[in-house]
Amino acid sequence: MSNRRDFIKYSGLATGGLIVSNSLSASTNDSPKPKSGKSTKMKLTFRPYDLQLRHVFTIANNSRTTTPVMLTEIEYDGLVGYGEASMPPYLGETQKTAAEFLAKVDLSQFGNPFLMEDIIAYVDRIAKGNYAAKASVDIALHDLIGKIVNQPWHKLWGLNPAKTPNTSFTIGIDTAEVVKQKVAEAEVYKVLKVKLGRDNDKEMIKTIRSVSKTPICVDVNQGWTDKQMALDMIHWLAEQGVVFVEQPMSKLAVDDIAWLTQNSPLPIIADEALQTVADVVGLNKIYSGINIKLMKCGGMRNAFKMANMARMMGMKVMIGCMTETSCAISAAAQLSPMVDWADLDGNLLISNDIYDGATVVDGKITLSDLPGIGIRVKKGAAPKS
Amino acid sequence: MSNRRDFIKYSGLATGGLIVSNSLSASTNDSPKPKSGKSTKMKLTFRPYDLQLRHVFTIANNSRTTTPVMLTEIEYDGLVGYGEASMPPYLGETQKTAAEFLAKVDLSQFGNPFLMEDIIAYVDRIAKGNYAAKASVDIALHDLIGKIVNQPWHKLWGLNPAKTPNTSFTIGIDTAEVVKQKVAEAEVYKVLKVKLGRDNDKEMIKTIRSVSKTPICVDVNQGWTDKQMALDMIHWLAEQGVVFVEQPMSKLAVDDIAWLTQNSPLPIIADEALQTVADVVGLNKIYSGINIKLMKCGGMRNAFKMANMARMMGMKVMIGCMTETSCAISAAAQLSPMVDWADLDGNLLISNDIYDGATVVDGKITLSDLPGIGIRVKKGAAPKS
Structure with a gap:
C-alpha cells in the first residue's frame, strides 16, 4: 500500500544511520533524530469499529453476533503503527470506556517510540483496568517500532x-x-x-x-x-x-x-x-x-x-x-x-x-x-x- | 570506522525493505535475504587477549595483575558483531577451554542471526558450563543484530x-x-x-x-x-x-x-x-x-x-x-x-x-x-x- 512512503522511510534511515554511526554521543530522552529531518511527536488516534461475527457466538453465559473494537493508530515521523482493542461485553470494557481512556493518552511527551518501558508504564498508570484499551496502544507502538527498524517482532x-x-x-x-x-x-x-x-x-x-x-x-x-x-x-x-x-x-x-x-x-x-x-x-x-x-x-x-x-x-x-x-x-x-x-x-x-x-x-x-x-x-x- | 560499509549496508536495507514490504510471503528459517544480495552464512572467529590490570586486584582468596579474555567476532553479510569472554581464574574457565568450546560452535547452520532463541539454545547444548564462552557468542550475536537494524539494544x-x-x-x-x-x-x-x-x-x-x-x-x-x-x-x-x-x-x-x-x-x-x-x-x-x-x-x-x-x-x-x-x-x-x-x-x-x-x-x-x-x-x- 505504500511504496512511496517506504521509499522515503528507508532513504531517511540510510542517512540517519550514517550520522549515528559516526558519533559516540550520549543518548538522551529528548533529542530524537527524526528520519524526516524535522522534529516530530507521536500522535495517537482511534476510532470504533464493530466486528460482524460469521456465526452466533455462544459461551457459558451469553450469545452475540457482533464484537465492538477500537482501532488505534500511532503516527510518528511519516510512519503509522496499528493497534486494536477488542471488547467482548463480559469483560467490562466498551467503545465508550476505551475512547475515554485513549483520549487521556498523550504520547507527545515522549521523545521517541523506543522508550517503550516508560510509555507503557505511563499508559498503565493513567487508570486501573482498561486492559484492552492499553493493549491497543501497546500493539500500535510495537507495530510502529517494527516499521522503524523494518523487522517483524518475532x-x-x-x-x-x-x-x-x-x-x-x-x-x-x-x-x-x-x-x-x-x-x-x-x-x-x-x-x-x-x-x-x-x-x-x-x-x-x-x-x-x-x-x-x-x-x-x-x-x-x-x-x-x-x-x-x-x-x-x-x-x-x-x-x-x-x-x-x-x-x-x-x-x-x-x-x-x-x-x-x-x-x-x-x-x-x-x-x-x-x-x-x-x-x-x-x-x-x-x-x-x-x-x-x-x-x-x-x-x-x-x-x-x-x-x-x-x-x-x-x-x-x-x-x-x-x-x-x-x-x-x-x-x-x-x-x-x-x-x-x-x-x-x-x-x-x-x-x-x-x-x-x-x-x-x-x-x-x-x-x-x-x-x-x-x-x-x-x-x-x-x-x- | 566504517563509513563505506555502513553506506553499503543501509543502501542494501533500503532495497530489501521495499521488496519485503510488498510481499506477504510466509517467513522461513532457511531463506535469508542478505543485504549484499548474495547468500551468506554467519562465521564465528575468536582470539585470546590478556587484560592488563592497572592495580593488583585482591579478593578474598587471591591476587592477580592480568585477566585472560577471549575476543569473538561474528561476521555476516558484511557486518561484524563483537563479543567477549572474561575468565578470572577462580571461575574455572580459561582461554584454552573457551577456544575448545568456541571451535565447536558452527553458526553456518542457521539461516540468519535473528534466530536468537534457537542459536543460543544450540550453543548452550554444546557443553555444560562454559558460561563465559557462551556469553561471548551471545554478545557478538546481539551486536550483529543491533548493527543490522541500526539500533542499540537498550x-x-x-x-x-x-x-x-x-x-x-x-x-x-x-x-x-x-x-x-x-x-x-x-x-x-x-x-x-x-x-x-x-x-x-x-x-x-x-x-x-x-x-x-x-x-x-x-x-x-x-x-x-x-x-x-x-x-x-x-x-x-x-x-x-x-x-x-x-x-x-x-x-x-x-x-x-x-x-x-x-x-x-x-x-x-x-x-x-x-x-x-x-x-x-x-x-x-x-x-x-x-x-x-x-x-x-x-x-x-x-x-x-x-x-x-x-x-x-x-x-x-x-x-x-x-x-x-x-x-x-x-x-x-x-x-x-x-x-x-x-x-x-x-x-x-x-x-x-x-x-x-x-x-x-x-x-x-x-x-x-x-x-x-x-x-x-x-x-x-x-x-x-
Missing part, C-alpha cells in the same frame, strides 16, 4: 517463525447437526476448541468424536464446581483425545485447582485466574500453564514477559485471543513460536476484517514477513481518514 | 538511556594509606564497592569513612559463617551508609541467608548463589535481589530474561561484571536502565582496552548511540586480522 524477539504452532478453531455450542457441520467445515484445523461447563459436556465431545479424530482443547470457563467430578470428567476427556483443560473451576477455588493439577492426566491452564504480569508467579504449582491474551494483559510487551516467566518456571504457555481483526491476532501471532498451544482464530470468525496479516496454512499459524506486527490494510478496506 | 529492549544508574567503583583491600589514596582518586564515583569477608572488615569501612561519605556497596563473597555475627555486622554497616550486602554467607547456607534477608536492614543480594535463568525462581523470598553478570549467566538474552523475572517477583536487580574490555561492559550497560544498582567498572580497571563504548560521566553509566552493544574499535587498537 525477529526482534529472536523467535523462529518456522516454530509457530497450529491454532485451535472454536466449535460453538449448538445442536448436534450444526456441530457436526461446523466440525466438517473446520477440517483444515489440527486442533479444535470446545467450550464446556454446561450440562451437556459429554454429549458435545461425543458429537465431535462421531465425525472427527482431531485433538480437542477444552475451555470450561470456571464452569465446574466439584473437584472430584471435575477430575472424573478430565479422565474421561483424556480418553477422548483432549489435549488440555482451561480454567476448569472458579479462579477462587485455588486449593481445588492445585489438587486437580496435581492429579490430572491433562495440563490445567489458567485463564480467568490470570490478568497480567504480576499474576504469573502466584500461579506456579497451582496450574500447569497460563493462557496469555493481549486484551487481558495489556499488550505484547507484557505478553512476552509473561511467556518468558512461565517458561522459566517450567509452566506451559498458551496464547489466546478475543474476537479480533487480523491486527491484534497478528500481534499475538508474533509471540506464537514460543508457546505450546495457540488459540488464535478470532479473525477467522468475523466477516469484516480490514487487515491482512498472519494466516493459517494447513492449520498452522503462518507469519507474514511484514515489519512490526506484520499486517497491512486490506485492499478496498477504507483506511482511517 | 532501544530494542525499550529502555530509557536516561535511566542508567551510577556505577560503583571497587576499592581493593590494601593498607590504610593506599585505600585512602584510592578513595580520593575515585572521587567521581557516586558509589564505592568494597570486598569484605576478612578479619579487618570494620577497619576497611572506617578507613574509607575517614576520608569519604560516598555510599558503599559491600560484597562478602560468602565470607561470613555465623548468621548472628553477620546480622550484627550488617546493622553496623547500615549505620555507616552501606547500601546493600552481596552474598554475605555461603550460597549453601540457604536457611541462614533467608533469615538474614528477613531481619536485615539492608538488601541481601545473591551473587555466587546464582548462575543463570533457571536459578532465579528459587531465590525468591531467600534474597532481596540478584546480581546478574553476563559471564555467569551466558549473555545478554539470559540477563534480560533474569532481570524481567526478578522484577516480576518484586526482587531488586543489580548488574555486575568481571574485569572486561568495554565490549562486555557496554553489552551489560545496555541492560542497566532497568536495574537498581550497577557495578560496571571492569573496563576502568584495565590499561589496554581496545574498544570505545559506554562511559562513566560524573559516576553515571552513559550509553553510546552506536548500534548493537554500542562499541567501536579504539583508534590505533589493532583489529583482528
